Amino acid sequence: MTFPLLTSKALSQAGFSHGFTTRLGGVSPPPYDALDFAVLRDPALLRENQARLAAAVGFDAGVLHQAMQVHGATLLVAGGDPAATLALDADALAAEPGTGHAVAVRVADCVPVLLADPSTGRVAAAHAGWRGVVADVVGASVRHLLAAPGAGTASGLVAAIGPSIGPCCFEVGADVADRIVSASSPSARDRRVGDKAFVDLRAAVRAQLRALGLADDAIDDVPGRGPSGCTRCERERFYSYRRDGDASGRLLGVIVAR
Numbered sequence: 001m002t003f004p005l006l007t008s009k010a011l012s013q014a015g016f017s018h019g020f021t022t023r024l025g026g027v028s029p030p031p032y033d034a035l036d037f038a039v040l041r042d043p044a045l046l047r048e049n050q051a052r053l054a055a056a057v058g059f060d061a062g063v064l065h066q067a068m069q070v071h072g073a074t075l076l077v078a079g080g081d082p083a084a085t086l087a088l089d090a091d092a093l094a095a096e097p098g099t100g101h102a103v104a105v106r107v108a109d110c111v112p113v114l115l116a117d118p119s120t121g122r123v124a125a126a127h128a129g130w131r132g133v134v135a136d137v138v139g140a141s142v143r144h145l146l147a148a149p150g151a152g153t154a155s156g157l158v159a160a161i162g163p164s165i166g167p168c169c170f171e172v173g174a175d176v177a178d179r180i181v182s183a184s185s186p187s188a189r190d191r192r193v194g195d196k197a198f199v200d201l202r203a204a205v206r207a208q209l210r211a212l213g214l215a216d217d218a219i220d221d222v223p224g225r226g227p228s229g230c231t232r233c234e235r236e237r238f239y240s241y242r243r244d245g246d247a248s249g250r251l252l253g254v255i256v257a258r
């Protein structure tokens with residue numbers, strides 16, 4: 001069975017088990033084929049997809065923690081029953097060192113961000129669409145890691161930005177683009193077209209991470225920048241809500257505490 005998992009060199013080198021899924025390698029039928037992680041569809045198929053992911057990444061499927069994502073900036077620390085956590089509203093999750101807990105976010109165009117502190121083994125996963133960028137879910141995640149006992153410095157943190165909609169496809173109103181730019185950097189506005197603009201959410205997240213003190217070379221783009229990493233452009237590899245609407249499955253970004 002092939003189970004393509006996209007990984008970050010920087011996170012791997014720091015010793016963190018993690019990955020970004022594609023739509024390949026699962027058991028979900030069309031139109032959600034095949035590795036759908038949406039939480040409100042067939043539970044048996046979801047369990048099988050999660051079991052395959054856990055085996056591929058290397059964690060116990062029973063400690064996969066997720067929350068109900070609402071495009072905000074609330075962070076939860078994983079613990080207790082994952083089913084209970086899943087009922088709580090949060091767009092970032094952190095896992096404590098030594099627990100082996102896995103934290104994950106579901107996306108279909110929004111940006112999945114994985115963060116790790118090599119000095120403690122503590123990790124976080126954040127779900128950052130444009131609303132999350134404006135709400136600063138990335139900042140909430142970084143600040144959590146830096147405030148924890150034994151935390152390292154911002155310049156020692158490692159981050160990976162996963163598959164998401166690219167500036168080729170992410171068209172928004174000028175007002176939305178202004179809000180994203182003011183929360184990140186002018187580099188987030190790729191180009192203006194009339195009263196619309198195309199926005200680079202990856203660039204916005206990178207700018208936020210850089211402003212928080214992360215080193216540029218400690219922030220990985222997975223699978224890379226440009227159309228090769230765009231969820232809407234790559235129908236064969238990725239789900240995209242902009243492209244497929246309610247017929248879109250969900251990708252997962254997951255990282256395990258060390």
Ligand SMILES: [Zn+2]
Pocket residue numbers: 165166167168169227230231232233
């Ligand atoms: Zn695109």
